[in-house]
Amino acid sequence: MLLEFTVNGVPHRVDTDPEQPLLWLLREQLQLTGTKFGCGMGLCGACTVHIDGAPMRSCTLPAVAAQGRVVTTIEGIGVANGELHPVQSAWLLMNVPQCGYCQSGQVMSAVALLNSNPKPSDDDIDNAMSGNLCRCGTYPRIRAAIHLAASEIQAVSYYDPREQGLDQERSS
Amino acid sequence: MSVDRRLFLKLSALAGGGLMLGFTLPACSSKPSGFPNQHAGALQANAFLQLTQQGQFILQLHRAEMGQGVYTGMATLAAEELDLSPEQLQIEHAQYHPDFADPEMKLMLTGGSSSIRNSYHIVREAAASFAHILRLAATQLDANLNTSQALPELLSAVKQGGAWAEYLVLAGQISAPDEIVLKSPKDFQQIGQHNQRLDALDKITGKAQYAMDVQVPNALDAVLLRCPQLGGKVLSFKAETALASSNVVKIIEVTDGIAVIAKGYWYARKAAKLVQIEWQTDAAAKLNTAELLIERQHLLDTEEGYEAEEIGNKKDAVGERFEAQYEVPYLAHACMEPLSAIADVSAHKVTLWAGNQAPDVVIGAVAKATGIDKSLISFHNQMLGGGFGRKTLPDYIVQAALISQAAGMPIRLQWSREEDIQHDYYRPSATARLSATIAENNPTSLHSRVSSPSVLGSYLPAVATGLLPGWLPESLPNFAAGVTAKRDYSSTEGLTHSPYQFAYKRCDYVLQKQAMPVGYWRSVGHSQNAFFLESFIDELAHRCQQDPLAFRRHLMAEDEAHTRVLNALESLSRWGQLEANQFQGVAIHKSFGTIVGEVLTLSKGQNGLVIERVDCVVDCGLVINPDIVIAQMESGIIFGLTAALKGKIDVIDGAVQQSNFHDYPLLRLNESPQIRVRILDSEQAPQGVGEPATPPIAPALANALFAATGKRQRALPLSMA
Known part of the structure; x- marks a missing residue:
């Protein structure tokens, strides 16, 4: 089938099997490799993209479901001119990533959460983020970074635990 | 909000995920001529460091970055002795070279939480040696230059003098000093201070490159069907229907399995479901965890x-005697990145791309499997989407090489999550x-x-x-x-x-x-x-x-x-x-x-x-x-x-x-x-x-x-x- 949709603001027409998951179409046909393959069953969230603003697992979503829709990937969430989204800035300030493989999906889920809920509680974060696995265990920092993005991100120029009065100790 | 560059100032990282080898093997690979990843015209002092004609320092990352932070850590060690901030170094994944071998394990291997422990001196010495050469060359170029200033300022002064090219040539003729004086910990500007990760920006913008993301022109996508039971080999198989499936290019028997090669991973996986295989198993297929x-x-x-x-x-x-019995099960590694490798094998050249903790193990195993000499094999390491010891083994890269060799084309082998969990080397x-x-x-x-x-x-x-x-x-x-x-x-x-x-x-x-x-x-x-x-x-x-x-x-x-x-x-x-x-x-x-x-x-x-x-x-x-x-x-x-x-x-x-x-x-x-x-x-x-x-x-x-x-x-x- 001929799939017509918008990806990161750019209209695309792509020939694909309608059943091919959107993940592989993005990665292989559009070379948008920031979206990752983790499980193929929608269990880990590494492949999270936004369809019309809603977070979806692209590894199980057939390409046909994107027909006429607006798709946003990790490559497309910066504010403008290659600048970072506030969620990405918070991730950077909190040194969230380790191996980094799951982080595109984590960031996409967090952006979607803050779009719908600008001041999430811990329970809200649990509900929105527990579908995104991280084997390195960056969860405490993800939680802290979401709170940071939601609150004082504009006020913080860079993160140094010692300036926060925590010495080399962090309550996460 | 723009990124404040100060984010990337100061300090470093540590090792992780892997193993400790209780044996040593001779590093028998013939020493490659020159150093890998050499930039044209750059001044190379040792395996670790280069200074380009544009004045950019380049560090070869000789350990695998799998989340534990060596990318930042090694840069911090080198930067300390070069009077730089770690983010000023350009960092490349090192290709195999004997100088990158771990001094304890005698292999170029990331494991046993050894990276910083065993590189703390080596990387600083490489940088301090380079700094010594650069200072000496400045003296020879112009005796009036103040060589007691910080190295970047000294290099700026040399550049302003207009004899940069001459300077690089001069420095290239100076041998490494016999004795190297390292900075005293009390003078550290970066070590213990720098507190940001250098790889974080790429990892939150989708730009970090893992094996699966490497773009190799003409590489097709391969999946490898293996016996679900341990030790099983192919007895016979039927692939006519699968071969007729869309985008499928080749289906071949290779390395105890059947490889399905297609244009696109999903097409290969879909066709693989249509392949009928009869397996031959042996005693290993009787293993039970309960027994x-x-x-x-x-x-x-x-x-x-x-x-x-x-x-x-x-x-x-x-x-009085007291006894208790404890028990733990087998465990899979379950790295978030399912195993993946790209291989381009021809008669006289093998090029490999993957994330692995042990480049010389990879090269040795691929040489053995393909019959192609080690000197003709190059391995390009990538960011690892988790390692935890799993990627000390070369199995998936050997498979990719054998499939490429048998098919006569570059291929990208991609394991599924199910294969990753069911064909692991378990705790x-x-x-x-x-x-x-x-x-x-x-x-x-x-x-x-x-x-x-x-x-x-x-x-x-x-x-x-x-x-x-x-x-x-x-x-x-x-x-x-x-x-x-x-x-x-x-x-x-x-x-x-x-x-x-x-x-x-x-x-x-x-x-x-x-x-x-x-x-x-x-x-x-x-x-x-x-x-x-x-x-x-x-x-x-x-x-x-x-x-x-x-x-x-x-x-x-x-x-x-x-x-x-x-x-x-x-x-x-x-x-x-x-x-x-x-x-x-x-x-x-x-x-x-x-x-x-x-x-x-x-x-x-x-x-x-x-x-x-x-x-x-x-x-x-x-x-x-x-x-x-x-x-x-x-x-x-x-x-x-x-x-x-x-x-x-x-x-x-x-x-x-x-x-x-x-x-x-x-x-x-x-x-x-x-x-x-x-x-x-x-x-x-x-x-x-x-x-x-x-x-x-x-x-x-x-x-x-x-x-x-x-x-x-x-x-x-x-x-x-």
Whole structure:
């Protein structure tokens, strides 16, 4: 089938099997490799993209479901001119990533959460983020970074635990 | 909001996820001419560092970045001696070169939490040597230049003088100094100060490149069907229907499986479901985890085994005898990145792209498998989407090379999550019996007896054939593996050399030969042995009617370093100062040179027991990047909690029963506790950080659960009920 949709603001027409998951179409046909393959069953969230603003697992979503829709990937969430989204800035300030493989999906889920809920509680974060696995265990920092993005991100120029009065100790 | 460049200022990182080799192999690869990744016209002082004609310093990252932070850590070490900030270095994944070999393991290998420990001098020396040459060249170029200023300012002055090209030529003629003076720790500007990760920006914008993301023109996508049962080989197969499936290019029998090659991963996977294969299996297809457990118990009943440690006199083991048996299952690594490799194999050249912890193991194994000389093979390492020891093995890269060779085209091999879990090299399943004698509430002896498969016995034949000289008999690696397996020190590590003093101590290892393929898994033998020992010490404390933390302090009184960690942990965790319905468990363990103590606090509410927080104290010697140390403690704890609460691989008739995250679950964000980390100051040499936080967490949880329920759980995974 001929799939017509918008990806990161750019209209695309792509020939694909309608059943091919959107993940592989993005990665292989559009070379948008920031979206990752983790499980193929929608269990880990590494492949999270936004369809019309809603977070979806692209590894199980057939390409046909994107027909006429607006798709946003990790490559497309910066504010403008290659600048970072506030969620990405918070991730950077909190040194969230380790191996980094799951982080595109984590960031996409967090952006979607803050779009719908600008001041999430811990329970809200649990509900929105527990579908995104991280084997390195960056969860405490993800939680802290979401709170940071939601609150004082504009006020913080860079993160140094010692300036926060925590010495080399962090309550996460 | 733009990124403040100050984000990237200062300090560094630490090692992680892997193994510690108990053997050394000669690095027999013929030395490549020159250094890899050489930039045209650049001044190259040594394998690690170059200065380009544009004035850019380039560092070869000789260790695999798999989340543990070596990308930042190595840059910090080099930057320190070059008077730079780490973010000013351009960093490239190093290709294989003998100068990148680990001084202990004699291999270019990332494992055993050794990266910073074993690079602390090497990388600084490489940088200091380069700095010395650059200063000397400046003197020769222009005696009026002030060579006491910081190196970047000196280089700016040279550039402004207009003789930059001449300067690089001059510097290229100067040999490395015989003696190198390194900066004194009191003068460090970056080490211990820099607190940001250099790879974070790429990893949150989708730009970081993992194996799967490498774009190789004309590479087609391959999947490899293998027998679900261990050791199975192809007897026959039918692929007509699959071959007619859309986008499919080739279907071939290769490396004990059937490779389906297509334009696009999903098309290859879809067609693979249509291939009918008849498998031929052997004795390995009879393995069952339930039977292996019974066999280990029988092995422990025998008098067999290797005495790994004996301290004191057996006659001092007096008093009432108390014994307990513990058990841990096989575990998969479950890196978030399913294994992937790209290979382009022709008659005279092999190019490989993948993420791997051991480039020379990769090159040796691919040379052996393809029959192509090592000197014709180049391996391009990538960011690893997790390693944890899994990527010390070259199996998936060898498969990619063999498929490419057989198909005569470049291919990208992609494993599914199911293949990743079912064809792993597992953390060994192990059984331990610990016994003590107690006289008047004082323990007088400790005897641990453990049975498990040997990781070393599995790893040695898997990698050695490609590393040993060709004239050695083919049987040698297997013979050597058989000999070393029986005494594999990693099977008892942590049970031996414990800080606890007993009048009599002994530790035995009984090898279990029947096994699933086993491999190095974050913290290796410590991952189970800390659970055995620290659970048993807790049991002894209760039997001796003493507080578990005070009991430990008493038993390790002669060990100042352990006592320091335990005391700091007591204060950080507010040990014993509990509210109603709170319960604590403590464990302390040294691995990879680093002591980590953890107290886990449970709280009992409407939904039963919940892990409220984990307090962690670490003594890892001198710290390169404090925040990365904290991150690795958090990481090791959460990784260990998955094993403590969820991890279990079951095998029936040689086939792994688990397949994806629904039946091999990992800890999720909503289950992740609050974690507080305190790093103890130290002027000792840097030690490991990637692994040591994992071993204590399972016993800390088991001990807290005992405090809460009065029920002792002696098998992982634990039940919170």
